[in-house]
Amino acid sequence: xxxxxxxxxxxxAMVEEMRRDESVFIMGEEVAEYDGxxxxxxxxxxxxxxxxxxxxxxxxxxxxxxGVGAAMNGLRPIVEFMTFNFAVVGIDQIxxxxxxLRYMSGGQIKIxxxxxxxxxxxxxxxxxHSVAFExxxxxxxxxxxxxxxxxxxxxxxxxxxxxDDNPVxxxxxxxxxxxxxxxxxxxxxxxxxxxxxxxREGSDVTIVAHGKMxxxxxxxxxxxAKDGIEAEIIDPRxxxxxxxxTVIESVKKTNRCVIVDETHPFCGIASEVGFQLQRDxxxxxxxxxxxxTVPDVPAPFxxxxxxxxxxxxxQVIEAVNAVTYRS
Amino acid sequence: MxxxxxxxxxxxxxxxxxxxxxxxxxxxxxxxxxLKKKDLLNLYDSMYRQRxxxxxxxxxxxxxxxxxxxxxxxxxxxxxxGVVHALNDDDDLITAYRDHxxxxxxxxxxxxxxxxxxxxxxxxxxxxGGSMHYFKLEKHFWGxxxxxxxxxxxxxxxxxxxxxxxxxxxxxxxxxxxxxxQGALNETFNMAQLWKLPVIFVVENNGYSMGTAVxxxxxxxxxxxxxxxxxxxxxxxxxxxxxxxxxFQEVAKDVRKNQEPWFLEIRxxxxxxxxxxxxxxxxxxxxxEEFKQSDPIERLKTYVLDKKLVKQEELxxxxxxxxxxxxxxxxFAEESDxxxxxxxxxxxxxxxxxxxxx
Ligand SMILES: Cc1ncc(C[n+]2csc(CCOP(=O)(O)OP(=O)(O)O)c2C)c(N)n1
Ligand SMILES: [Mg+2]
Numbered sequence: 001x002x003x004x005x006x007x008x009x010x011x012x013a014m015v016e017e018m019r020r021d022e023s024v025f026i027m028g029e030e031v032a033e034y035d036g037x038x039x040x041x042x043x044x045x046x047x048x049x050x051x052x053x054x055x056x057x058x059x060x061x062x063x064x065x066x067g068v069g070a071a072m073n074g075l076r077p078i079v080e081f082m083t084f085n086f087a088v089v090g091i092d093q094i095x096x097x098x099x100x101l102r103y104m105s106g107g108q109i110k111i112x113x114x115x116x117x118x119x120x121x122x123x124x125x126x127x128x129h130s131v132a133f134e135x136x137x138x139x140x141x142x143x144x145x146x147x148x149x150x151x152x153x154x155x156x157x158x159x160x161x162x163x164d165d166n167p168v169x170x171x172x173x174x175x176x177x178x179x180x181x182x183x184x185x186x187x188x189x190x191x192x193x194x195x196x197x198x199x200r201e202g203s204d205v206t207i208v209a210h211g212k213m214x215x216x217x218x219x220x221x222x223x224x225a226k227d228g229i230e231a232e233i234i235d236p237r238x239x240x241x242x243x244x245x246t247v248i249e250s251v252k253k254t255n256r257c258v259i260v261d262e263t264h265p266f267c268g269i270a271s272e273v274g275f276q277l278q279r280d281x282x283x284x285x286x287x288x289x290x291x292x293t294v295p296d297v298p299a300p301f302x303x304x305x306x307x308x309x310x311x312x313x314x315q316v317i318e319a320v321n322a323v324t325y326r327s
Numbered sequence: 328m329x330x331x332x333x334x335x336x337x338x339x340x341x342x343x344x345x346x347x348x349x350x351x352x353x354x355x356x357x358x359x360x361x362l363k364k365k366d367l368l369n370l371y372d373s374m375y376r377q378r379x380x381x382x383x384x385x386x387x388x389x390x391x392x393x394x395x396x397x398x399x400x401x402x403x404x405x406x407x408x409g410v411v412h413a414l415n416d417d418d419d420l421i422t423a424y425r426d427h428x429x430x431x432x433x434x435x436x437x438x439x440x441x442x443x444x445x446x447x448x449x450x451x452x453x454x455x456g457g458s459m460h461y462f463k464l465e466k467h468f469w470g471x472x473x474x475x476x477x478x479x480x481x482x483x484x485x486x487x488x489x490x491x492x493x494x495x496x497x498x499x500x501x502x503x504x505x506x507x508x509q510g511a512l513n514e515t516f517n518m519a520q521l522w523k524l525p526v527i528f529v530v531e532n533n534g535y536s537m538g539t540a541v542x543x544x545x546x547x548x549x550x551x552x553x554x555x556x557x558x559x560x561x562x563x564x565x566x567x568x569x570x571x572x573x574x575f576q577e578v579a580k581d582v583r584k585n586q587e588p589w590f591l592e593i594r595x596x597x598x599x600x601x602x603x604x605x606x607x608x609x610x611x612x613x614x615x616e617e618f619k620q621s622d623p624i625e626r627l628k629t630y631v632l633d634k635k636l637v638k639q640e641e642l643x644x645x646x647x648x649x650x651x652x653x654x655x656x657x658x659f660a661e662e663s664d665x666x667x668x669x670x671x672x673x674x675x676x677x678x679x680x681x682x683x684x685x
Contacts, residue, residue, distance in 0.1 A: 033340065034538035034609065050336025057508035057544040058475045058536060086474065089509070124395040124446065126457050128473050266684045296683040297675045301395060301457035302446035304665040 001184055007040045007177040009151035010116075013158035014041070014078060016187055018048055021076060024162060027054035027063055028080030028117070037082050038118065038177050064090030064115070068098045068167075071113040076162060081117035084133045084171065098167040099142030112165045116158070119147065119171035120212060120262050121299055124306050130299035132262040134211070134239045135269050137169045144193060145239040147171040149214035151181035153237050156191030163190065173212045194241035198250065202230030205320050206250040208273055209260035210236050213292075213311065217260050220316035229320060239269060247273065248281045255286040256323040260316055265293045290319040339543050346534025346541055346614065347594045349621065352567035353574075357636070360572055367631050370412060370568055371642060374404040374624045376649050377428040380437055383653045384427070384444055384458075388603055392661075393445045395457045396473075400428035402566075402598040405623035406531060407432040409571025410499060414579055419485045421469040421478050422501040424459035425597075429501070433466045437656035447663035454666045455674065467496075476502065476509030479528070483519045483588075486526035490586060497582050498526045505536025507549050519588040520556040527578055528590045531565065533597045538609040550592035558590050565595030566621040569630075 004012065018024045025048075026041060032055040035042040045053040056063040060081065067077040081087040087094065094115060101109045121130035137145045144166055148154040154172070161168040199214070200221055209217035214235045221231040232250050236243055251257050257277060259270040270291035277289050292315045300306055321327040330340050353360075357367060381399045388397045400407070407428040410420070422429050430440055435451055443450030444458055451461045452471070459473040469485065472478035482500030489496040506512060507530055519526055536544050553560030559581070564570045571593070578589050596618035600607045631637040672683060 030538055032338070033543075037537070049334055050330050050338065050340060051334070054336075055338045055340075055539055055543065057539075058505045059508045059510070061510045062508075089474065089477070089511075124393075124457060126395065126460055126473060127455075129396075264684075295671065296685075297672055300455050300666075300671060301443075301452075301460070302448075302454035302666050302670075303394060304446075305454070305668070305671050306446075308668055308671055 001182050003180055004151050004183040005177065006151045006154055006172070006179045006181070007038065009155040009181070009183045010040050010158055010172065011042065011044065012183065013155045013162070015044065015047065017159055017162040018052060020187070023074060024076045024078065025052040025054065026078040026080060027056050027067065029056055029058055029082045031055060031080050038174055040177065041080065060086050060090035061093060064093035065097065067113050068093055068111060071111045072101065072109055076112045078114045078116060078162065081115065083118045083129065083174070085129050085131055087115065087117070087133070094143070094167070094169075095140050099140050103142060110165050111167050114158070114161045114168045114170050116170035117172060118174045120173060121310060122174035124301050124303060125299075126301050127298035132294070134171055135263040135267060138240045138269065139267070142167065143240065144168045145171070146193070146237070147211040147239055148237055149176070149211050149235055151179065152183045153191060153197070153235075155183050156189050157193075157237060160190040160193060164193070171211065176212060191237070193238045194243050196234050196236045196243035196246040198232060198246065199235050200231065200233040202232040202254070204229045204254060205231050205256040205258060205323055206247065206254045207231050207233045207258050207260060207316065207320070208236065208247055209233060210239065210269070211262060213260040213262050216311060216313055217316055220313040220320065223313060223317055224320055229324065231320065242273070244273070244276050244280070247277070251277060251281050252284045255284055257285070257289045258316065258319040258323055259289065259291045260311065261291060261293045262311070263293060264296055265291065266296060268293055287323040287325065290322050292316050292319050346610065347532050347596065349566060349594050350562050350564050352564045353570040355569060355573055357569065360569055362572070364636055366412070367627070367636060368641065368645065370408055371624070371627055371631070372645050372649070373408045373411070373432050374568070374627065375645060376437065376652070377404045377407065377431050378624060379649050379653050380431060380440065380656070381427055383657060384441065385599070385603065387444070387657060395459075396424070397444070397458050397603045398425045398601065399597070399599040400425050402618065402622070403531060403533060403595045404428055405568040405571055406501070406565050406593055406595060409568045410575050413572045413575035414497065414499065417467055418496050418579070419467045419469060419489070419498040420501070421482050421485065421498070422471065423475065423478065423503055423506065424471065424473040425503070426459065426461045426471040430461040430463055430468055430471075433463065433468045435461065435463045435466065435468065437652050438659040441653075441656035441660040442663050445660040445663070446665065447660055448666040448670070449659070449663040453670070455670070476506040476511045478502070479506065479509070479511050480515045482526050482528070483515045483524050486519070486524040486588075487522070490525055495583050496525070497579050499529060500526060501529045501531055503536060504530055504532040504534070504541045504545060504549060505539075506530070507545055507552060512552070516552065516556045516558060516590070520558050523587050525582050525586050526588045527582055528588065530592050531595055532592055533595045535597070535601070535610065537601045538605070540609065548592070550590060553590035558588055560590040560592070563591055563593045565593035566618070566623050566626065568623055568627055
């Protein structure tokens, strides 16, 4: 076990997998000579050389597709997007090719590729640089979607993603790269997809929160505890597949649920989880499920508006108050 | 890190670069270009304003007065200034995120530009856009775009509408060398040529796309991308405002008359990092110093003083006026109000009563 930053945990996962398997390589903007826009790939060029750590032009459509083609032909590419906001330029390759070629070829084609990089907002970067994409990718059959919240999970899940034979969307956050946490050293430390983790136990309310919002949920839970409310926090860790079983088990105990989600409300992660809860755990709910999301509008620049836009512990506490009828 | 001879690799590396080489500036004098003393003073005024504004903006950013990204145009001011001079005021300009210079050159005020950086309601985009998204439609300045290459088709669209409406307006689209690698450029070039759209595409080749030298990210000479589509193209010295004026007068005239696109590669240099967080380890001090020797503001200053067209005091006067203007803009920005909370839900749709989902 070592204490690593999130970015170091990601790097450890990639380095270990690249040592283990010659067919794994990484490409993306500024990943090699610049050591990564956010220093995730720092030092990797040194170890693996120019053949396996590749700087690309700003051609997201091109290198996403080159990655898919290379994966079809036996390699295991890791494609780094400077952020997932720029992956939108290459999204045709992800949605139409990566996600569907296996299906359309009747199972002949295999596409073991990882698309990874920062997701969602990172301060006042304006509307085009602040979108949380997990709901959008989660919508597409053929893709697996991962969004870890802590360094240990990040390492284990990235190793699983690289070893997985399907296209995987692996979401990170600029704002979490410096976050420290315990990370197992084990070369074979992988975490299976679709297994949520109960990260805080409690009996009064279930809070489901992933990625950056997991930390918001933790802050809220601390505040709530001062008021005698014990929240159980579940981090699904992977968006697709999504571990509803763990959520439902928890709700059977707490009878109340708040979902914290950085995507927009309409067709978001919270909509899906909320639907499944009412379908599969209706009898256990003592209050309507509540959600905390960014509003149904793009990210504003101005600091005051941005702070209103991005959910914080306050909104989570309000939602918990609503499901516990304390407001 | 240099590549070992026997090492396999894909992206070019290990070369010692001169990231961008300047073609010769024009030999034409101000007279020949039809520039009067008043024009020379205006050019100086505009370039100095852009420079001073950004120097102060950088200071304010470092003081933590505002957040977001901040990309400075310092070193490239001859381009915005020369283009605005050469074109008509109702010609349409659109650029990428390095947009402060263009907005100021087109007549946006220091006040509204500074206030936007501070995210204030009095900003040029009402505090909604920030540094990368300045818009000033009444000056035919169409932004401010932060997805690399995404505004290239928009420029062709502006030109399409101009042609559709039988207007003789010309659209000019600026983007960095990095944007040349985007698919959007190639699709747009094809249609712009095929449909004969009155648009000038301009790559400001400043040698680097973030930390990647142009030879490492783009195959071949950038301006030659035009050849593939039969699009007229040329290379231009971007450190000399006279050269920019000469070239844009000529090209704009051609585009207006023949209703056909052009592609210009302007060679230039950015003095500062890509953004405020870039230490710039990918280039040498010598390269930077060399380009500073052809600084566009110094160059114009030397010209007008050597030729005794303008007195030093007149330039000092301008400097003094602008120094104050920019300091006042900071006060204005600080004192302005943030947008009202309701602004969060404004301008998403045209309707004010859209039923947003909660
Ligand atoms: C589609 C897309 N990919 C990546 C980025 C991140 N990014 C912003 S600017 C930039 C470099 C662009 O360089 P260049 O086009 O040469 O313009 P310059 O910064 O030199 O003005 C990159 C990679 C982005 N904004 N959009
Ligand atoms: Mg550039």
